[in-house]
Amino acid sequence: MNLPWLKSYTQNLKKDNLHHSLIISGREGLGKNYLAEGLIQGILCTNSKDLEPCGKCQSCKLYESDNHPDFHKIDLEDGRKSISINQIRAFYLEMFESPFLGGNKIFFIPRSNLLSRESYDALLKTLEEPPKNTFIILINSDSQNLPATILSRCHEINIKKPQDEELKSWLEKQEVNIDSLDQLIDLSKGKPLRALELEQTKSIELRSEFIADISSLIKQGNNISEITDKWIKNEESLLLQIEWMSDLLMDILRMRFYEDEKNIFSDTANISTYMEDKIEPIEVFKLLDKTINLWNKFYKNNNLRQDYHLQSLLVDWNSAIGLRS
Ligand SMILES: [Zn+2]
Structure with missing residues (x-):
């Protein structure tokens, strides 16, 4: 899906001086996961010098088929309520292995709000000094909830709501019912993906x-x-x-x-x-x-x-x- 309001957040980032720890924040329905996915593929892509993935190299193909050996996702394990300290320790060890494809490695925590307090503390160490060519990407729906010690070690990309005009023209391209456009924007409180979801669920x-x-x-x-x-x-x-x-x-x-x-x-x-x-x-x-x-x-x-x-x-x-x- 093409989400034009996200472009401005990454167009000035450069691959060769990208911060090794990134937090993507913003309310639900603004496209945090889409931004993260594009960024991750861009960092892993072995063909392009900027963060726009080529979509053709081995790395891009592996990522798109969900099989990239240097992409590690840390999420909730079955039956648990939070991401445990053992998961963070395990990924700390993995971090020092050489990358399979010889390029960059990524550790991705899509729901960082589920980290336990101890996990946060354990994570701090890795955020400070990750090994070379290693990137840690966190998504947080409420950066107010993140400890300041974490925030201060990361570069934060905070996604804001697009302007009404931009939102309107995007929704029109998604073929939503024009008569309900204003009401959708009102009901979604200006959050594009939420507006689309409201339309799709009638x-x-x-x-x-x-x-x-x-x-x-x-x-x-x-x-x-x-x-x-x-x-x-x-x-x-x-x-x-x-x-x-x-x-x-x-x-x-x-x-x-x-x-x-x-x-x-x-x-x-x-x-x-x-x-x-x-x-x-x-x-x-x-x-x-x-x-x-x-x-x-x-x-x-x-x-x-x-x-x-x-x-x-x-x-x-x-x-x-x-x-x-
Ligand atoms: Zn590529």
């Missing part, structure tokens, strides 16, 4: 239904079991709709405390404005807490009584905001 239709459901929940409140039955039918859209519920509450807080009307979701502006007028901030915080908690519960555990938990959340919403006294 989330614009879901969004209209969501708005209708929430409006009637607030106005009448007699459709709670109906909404519950409908929402729990699909795991993914259930999570998305609960996320949208918390977005609505966040919008109320934005209006109340920051007078920030520009950054609220425009398609639910009627509802959030109505709610802002109707409900005390303390209640908004309480509802937000419950809503986010439920999202986390559903995200982590599929064995919950979803109908019971969702219904209870909707009842809380209705009694806090509903028109019925």
Whole structure:
């Protein structure tokens, strides 16, 4: 996939003086993994002097077929919750072996947020002085979470959202429905891959239904079991709709405390404005807490009584905001 907004991040990097430890950071949906893949292939490519891979040499072919002997990926092992110190030690040893193809070696940690505290400490040593021709590449979705000691030893490439115009013209080329373009940009909060995903999962239709459901929940409140039955039918859209519920509450807080009307979701502006007028901030915080908690519960555990938990959340919403006294 061609992601034009990523170009500016690598075009000034030179292969011969590239920092040996790189962190690619930025929010989800901006293309961190695509940038990493291009960069990795460029570093490994034995044909090109810059970071644009030739796509023809043995190294490029091996990388593209997922078989490059000098490319090492460190990710979560089955059944584990974090990347263990033993994995880091193992890769430390591998690091001092000669490269099979005689070129560069890469150690790639695509989910560095899953490193345990001890792994971070072990990693520090290698970031400081990796052997010659060795590159370490980390991806992090929130560089705030990375210890400063790690950040200070790496060159950080921080991907930002593209401008609306650039995003719009890219989305048009992906053949998304032109009528829903603005809504996609709004809903994805300007994150291109997220916008595309929303289009592909037909989330614009879901969004209209969501708005209708929430409006009637607030106005009448007699459709709670109906909404519950409908929402729990699909795991993914259930999570998305609960996320949208918390977005609505966040919008109320934005209006109340920051007078920030520009950054609220425009398609639910009627509802959030109505709610802002109707409900005390303390209640908004309480509802937000419950809503986010439920999202986390559903995200982590599929064995919950979803109908019971969702219904209870909707009842809380209705009694806090509903028109019925
Ligand atoms: Zn090549």
